[in-house]
Amino acid sequence: MNTEWSLSGMYAGLDDPRYQEDLKQIDVLTAQLNKLVEKTGSMDQREAAVEILKTEEQMVSLLGKVGLYVGLRLAVDTANPELAAQDNLCMKKYAVMAKPLTSAKKFLAKLPEEVIAADEFLSEYSYLLAETKKEVSHLLDDEMEELISSMDMTGGSAWARLFTYLTSTVKVDYEGKTVTLSEIRNMAYSPDKTVRKTAYEAELVSYEKIQDSIAYALNNIKSQVTMLCRKRGYASPLEMTLEQSRMSKKTLEAMLEAMQEYLPKFHQYLRAKGKALGHENGLPWYDLFAPMGASDKRYSLEECRDLLIQVFSGFSEEMSGMMRRAFDESWIDFYPREGKEGGAFDAFADCLKQSRILTNYDGYFGDVDTLAHELGHAFHDRQIEYNRPLNQEYSMPVAETASTFNETHLLKAMLKESEGEEKLNLLESFLMNTTQIICDIYSRYLFETAVFEKCEDSFMMPDQLKEIMLDAQKKAYGDGLDQSCLHPYMWACKGHYYSSGLSFYNFPYAFGGLFAMGLYHMYEQEGSSFVPKYKAMLKATPTASIEEAAAMMGADLTKADFWRESLQAFAELIDEFCKICG
Template identity: 40%
Template sequence: MELNWNLDDLYLGFDETYQNDLKRLDNLIKDSIKHLETKVKDDVLYIEGELKYSEEITKLGRTLGSFASLKASTDVTNNEALGYLSKLSEIYRQKTAAAVKFERYLTEVNLDQLAQKSELIKLYLYNLKKDQEHAKHLLSESEEVLYAKLSELSSRSWTQVQTLATANLMIDIDGKEHTFSDVRNYAYDKDQAFRKKAYEAELKAYEKVDDFVALALTNIKREVNTMNQIRGYHSAIEKTLDQSNMRKETLDAMIEAMMDYRPHFANYLKAKATYFGHEKGLPWYDMFAPVGSLNKTYTYDEAKDLVFNAFNSFSPKLGGFGKKSFDLNWIDVYPKKGKRGGAFCSNQPQIGQSRILLNFTGALDNVSTLAHELGHGYHGDIIKANAPLHWSYPMPLAETASIFCEAIMNDYLLKEVKDPNEKLSLLEMGLQGDTQVIIDILSRFMFESKVFESANRPISKHEMKKWMVDAQKEAYLDGLDHDNLHPYMWLVKGHYYSAGLNYYNFPYAFGLLFGKGLYAQYLKNKESFLQKYDDLLALTTKADAEEVAKSMGIDITSKAFWIDSLEMIKKDIDEVIRLFNEKK
């Protein structure tokens, strides 16, 4: 069985085919620029011409860029792959000035009227109106070109600093070196003494890199603040909401509901602390500790079978997608030196495929992660039928299908077990994930807000560690042992290190709660839900979040919706606490 992903359907290597496609992309962009720089004689033909070029650039550029980035993700020291990513950025930058000119031009036309004359403009009316709005925040053409060039040397380079620092970080435990990903996964080990030792070694190891990673984070956020001020955004969150196709009232309603439910999560954590013999809250190193009797380690084959059977119980279409992903070697399974940490799915709708990166060690949580990432892949399988400029979904809606597949997986496992101890294991594992996505996300949101507030100056690692701990105390309340928190969570999470994607934390909470709301609908009427669900996933690339939710009869601007979803989690909390109390 092949356990490394196969990228042959993208390219066999950085060979002649890759080089020819790179030249073809360069020529497409040059032709697009020529078209945009011609005098506009017919608005419809001018816009249609640009849309057609953009479709071709999207298809080819995604293939070229994905191959290079996927190669780099399994070997962050692959300078050839990194070099081609830089080359691609250089090719795309050629169009910066012309793209600015085009977006400014859009502010001068009536797109609704033009859409009546052109099916292509009507198809991409949502995109064009977003570009129209974005034009308000553009700099001059020469300034946009300059920033595009300089960002390659500034924020993008600082991003690479964090990636290299963590991917190549070897951590010593009892004289033996372990990879960063392995040590992070030891949090799920069944041996409490080993979990604590791994946690302490992890924190100690970050002292080797925290100075320059703190500098990287500071400089990225300072750049974001500077550029947002110049562009006329009031804050980073304003721009993020714009990128997310989501209204602030939706975010405010969700965050307010999450804050209200913190005491319930704290009660769960205190019950788990008691279960492990702690008297003042749960220490960080026991937060992911397995409970109950279902603490076996899964082989990858066992994980695949579980996921396939769970998906098939939802629909043969979802089960078939999972089987295809396994059979065609779309998944890179195990951790290794130089491979980036965590997990992700890279959708490739231009070839009707996806690629999934895991760092699988056999913990039950890894099975859930596999289901989660395959959910992203299924989302990609649905949107491959969309037009090329409708292949990308915004951050909050990106987590819809993945969280939904986690819910399917968890529900399937719960139906399979009869023993109360095994039920406790499964329910508590689900709560571990829910707590991360609701409460830890709150702490990350608070921390990032604090960094943005202060990023008009250099920020020391000491301040970052303090702010991270402060945020954890505020989010987790008394659920955790305040003497055993994780001051380096800002160094661990790669989501902080992108100048283009800020606040990549609340979308996970959105995805969890929106996904749970959808799953509740599915349980009420399974047959009618299935087709509507695929339609919803297809809509995520071409409508605002509020409109997508409305298609299923949901009002996400209402706090009541988020409370209903949180109540579903509270039922699990109450049941887990009951099962914990039976163990006393």
């Protein structure tokens, strides 16, 4: 089994003639789109729309392939100047596309409904065209859109690249050795309390080396987003995010209302865990991810693969078969190393009809769970891979549904087969992850909300950012955590904050976790008949609002009761955990 992903199916390297030819073809297509939008006035409206969308399909597919190849290579070699230059080149090509794409959207937004309905090709894009009408109301003139896209390369996106570079290359001093930030953060899951505490302390110290630069990155990204929101006529960055997410504010408010009601239940879990680990004043941060029960088991890659295939074959042979392929066909880059990004992600490689997954595998069950999560994303990819190219992008909240559903299935399946110390370990692991998507995600939502408010009239240096983060953690975790031992630098290690095009990438995790639990309850009731409906819903996510996709499963997300039912399922598991802990 290869431990690094293979990208040879895309290109053999940056000097591959196919790569160079594709770069040139992107320019040809951009020029072609430019000419098209200039002559739409003299063309038949339907024919012009079809030609524009087919040109956009080619552009998106080709630049997606080139950009993905460069992005994946850069993710595991962040200090490579040649790759950084190619990444910048791709961004320039995106920027040049901005003007004709803006003009095209403005033309497409004027298409009459009857023209769309009368054409089979256009009908496939009926939802996209409806969303385009909404988006156009927030677009500026074509020249300004091109300028914004160009300026972002040396603005928000440049600050984001700086964040990634600093966090992937910072040297962490640990017991006389130098390790990466990913390695030191992995130690939070160690069964050894001394290792966890020492690693936590070393991690906090390491941020002091890069905190000023990262604070500048955060301030400038959020200020840019706020400025553009105002120019585009959005009431706030949150309103813009909700529209981008195809999610109503009623749904977000209903979910947050239910989460706030159930926070005390998660605080109860944290106190019980803290007491079991010998802490009387709540759980200190360094023990937040401490394993419990029979926790010393580590899984080789082969054991991880076999476990996942076994567990998910009971859900869907399609799912387990895809997992086998992922391991056997080099979809996954497993181990941490210098210059590699931290965390984990899944990337849809449409050009291969495959996915590519990055992890920083350390062998503990949490890493197996992470792979199940990312392979859930890959399963979602499989459901939309034969959608038309412009119908393959789904919104942030539903993006975390299939992944979290997989985590739920893995842990529930293993709980049924376990007892004693092993069951305690699995139950606690499940609740630990759930507490992250409830308490920690809520703290991140509060933090980002506060940062957006403050960046309007102030520049936040590291001490102020740490204070905002600690305040958010205290509100979200309450007396579940030891208030004197929190994590003031959580803003400095989460890439979700550092995007000029994607704000509030926090509540989607809570959405995904709670929606997935609701779906899983349906699966437990319906069995195998659930799977085709689930796949159809995933396939529809790029061409429906969040509420419409959920309605396909019979769920009303605008009512707090739906979210309460999911949270109650977690509350029952917390009661079981507390009973075991005594």
